[in-house]
Amino acid sequence: xxxxxxxxxxxxxxxxxxxxxxxxxxxxxxxxxxxxxxxxxxxxxxxxxxxxxxxxxxxxxxxxxxxxxxxxxxxxxxxxxxxxxxxxxxxxxxxxxxxxxxxxxxxxxxxxxxxxxxxxxxxxxxxxxxxxxxxxxxxxxxxxxxxxxxxxxxxxxxxxxxxxxxxxxxxxxxxxxxxxxxxxxxxxxxxxxxxxxxxxx
Numbered sequence: 001x002x003x004x005x006x007x008x009x010x011x012x013x014x015x016x017x018x019x020x021x022x023x024x025x026x027x028x029x030x031x032x033x034x035x036x037x038x039x040x041x042x043x044x045x046x047x048x049x050x051x052x053x054x055x056x057x058x059x060x061x062x063x064x065x066x067x068x069x070x071x072x073x074x075x076x077x078x079x080x081x082x083x084x085x086x087x088x089x090x091x092x093x094x095x096x097x098x099x100x101x102x103x104x105x106x107x108x109x110x111x112x113x114x115x116x117x118x119x120x121x122x123x124x125x126x127x128x129x130x131x132x133x134x135x136x137x138x139x140x141x142x143x144x145x146x147x148x149x150x151x152x153x154x155x156x157x158x159x160x161x162x163x164x165x166x167x168x169x170x171x172x173x174x175x176x177x178x179x180x181x182x183x184x185x186x187x188x189x190x191x192x193x194x195x196x197x198x199x200x201x
Contacts, residue, residue, distance in 0.1 A: 021061055030056035040163070042156070078162040079124055079155075084109065085117040089126055092118070097130070097144035118143050125154050 030039045032051040039049045039056060049056040075081040081089070091103055100118055104111040121127040121143075128146055131139040145151065 029059040029062075031059055032056050038167075040160075074159070078159050081117075081120070081124070084113065085120060088114055088117045089121050092121075092127055092143050093145040093148075096127075097132070097142040099140050099142050103143070124158070126151060 026042070028041045028049070030041070030049040031037070033054070033056070034052045037051050037056075038059075039051070041049060048058065069077075072083055072086070075086055087107055088103055088109070091106055092098055095102075095106065098106070100111055100115045103109070103118070104114045107114070118127065118129070122129050126146065127143050129141055129143055132142050133139050146154075
């Protein structure tokens, strides 16, 4: 349920919004001086970013006051991985290889929940699953971390792919608003806009 006071506060704060300084952040945002191309980089090279054969301009301020996400929001939105999944992933990375029952005991989580997240983490490429033979016969599935450098690369690439999808969606939303302004619609922008994106939800 939305808190009306927080909505009112946000509306009041909108008039007082000031540009956010991003010039000193550890990432870099660059825009082309010729076209609409915008680039994000985690580590700036000596020559910056290039587009159309010329150096792109680094963005130092953004007009919208974007609130920084926390790691749980990022993992939930980008990878569908809430705190329980992160706990399980970190447990296996730190203590593995572990069987699901061992992880459940370590974290005091339900074993079926642990199994669900372990399989999800394997699908994401953050963990690996293998089989260990039991002394009394049979085998048990155990989970262990992939190489940490590989994990770093894959999670960064995965997030950048998610961010690219998000940017594409925001750009499509902006085009939808522009098309609405240029056309003669009987419905309000809110109806047209959400109807356009209902199929993507």
